[in-house]
Ligand SMILES: Nc1nc2c(ncn2[C@@H]2O[C@H](COP(=O)(O)OP(=O)(O)OP(=O)(O)O)[C@@H](O)[C@H]2O)c(=O)[nH]1
């Protein structure tokens with residue numbers, strides 16, 4: 001079980017819905033004084049888990065605050081695991097502020113800090129860390145694919161898999177500890193894991209490694225797929241950015257060197273989050289500000305998931321931008337038909353719209369290849385912990401016969417701990433206590 005924190009004695013409250021005007025605004029209350037707070041404002045504590053209409057009054061002055069639907073949610077079967085209450089207010093700013101002000105005067109109540117409700121849900125064992133992250137990602141999800149990934153994680157897809165791996169590592173650890181106990185007794189020679197157990201460690205390590213070989217799809221889906229528009233000045237980069245995003249995001253002019261700072265526009269491309277980045281045109285320049293723009297462009301190209309190399313139809317064939325995934329795009333196709341694009345290049349006119357659908361399709365295909373498919377791991381934090389688990393398991397799997405069993409047990413312990421970090425289950429000793437309670441080693 002995660003450690004209890006003293007803050008749990010407090011009762012917290014916060015608006016659960018967005019700010020600004022709306023039909024309804026929800027205030028949540030969680031903690032031991034939730035019932036008292038509800039009674040103080042609503043006059044009584046209504047029947048549990050039923051929306052009830054009440055007049056809310058300021059407990060100090062008795063003045064009417066709102067007519068609201070309120071609900072009393074006794075713990076521990078609640079989102080936070082604590083007693084909770086919700087006030088469904090009329091969604092005006094003044095109404096909400098008056099109610100929050102009134103709650104402030106209830107003894108033991110204080111405003112919640114960011115993430116406090118989810119934190120309590122975790123501390124009370126209602127959710128693990130991966131589910132907490134799933135909640136955050138679900139709230140942040142801007143596209144369909146992001147929503148589905150967040151929901152999978154909230155549903156426990158990652159948490160369950162890592163727990164299953166951890167259980168297997170704990171079994172190995174229990175066997176190693178048992179071997180150590182025998183060795184202490186002097187009954188048997190000091191031996192580490194037997195060959196079958198070493199093979200099980202290797203197999204576990206292999207499985208985790210396979211799950212990690214996903215091209216960082218899960219992380220990329222959270223971050224978005226970055227498409228950088230690059231090319232010489234006046235290639236039509238800013239015009240294309242505006243056309244693709246259907247927004248007047250970047251300044252367009254016939255003056256070469258118009259764009260200096262990179263301009264990002266987030267788009268939803270068939271459910272996938274794609275960020276288009278307009279950049280300063282690539283050229284040698286004496287203007288220090290433009291030069292800085294050009295060097296920023298080069299950095300954006302290096303970190304891009306996809307580069308659209310824009311080549312104006314009326315310009316000489318330019319040099320390649322380098323090794324990253326690039327689509328060559330011949331722009332201003334309305335001006336001239338002199339140069340037909342060669343293999344792999346597309347021709348577009350942002351002015352007439354010709355070729356834009358084909359370009360969008362090509363971008364969508366690349367994004368799908370990079371982000372598509374269900375990934376288990378969605379954060380660097382998971383990847384880091386799983387990689388550390390692999391290091392320890394590999395050491396166990398490849399240990400020489402005379403490797404000290406204490407060191408094998410220690411590696412397994414660290415492996416179990418690393419796996420536990422993913423879901424926030426870090427206390428190995430508790431697990432072992434429970435495990436050994438039912439573990440007969442013949443003494
Ligand atoms: N005929 C034609 N003109 C275009 C097209 N796209 C852009 N232009 C013109 O080309 C000029 C340069 O366009 P920009 O979008 O500013 O080019 P850019 O690549 O962003 O230029 P810099 O920011 O200076 O590097 C403008 O006068 C545009 O109107 C097109 O498809 N057809």
Ligand SMILES: [K+]
Pocket residue numbers: 233234252253254255256257258259
């Ligand atoms: K320009």
Ligand SMILES: [Mg+2]
Pocket residue numbers: 237238239250251252258259278279281
């Ligand atoms: Mg520009």
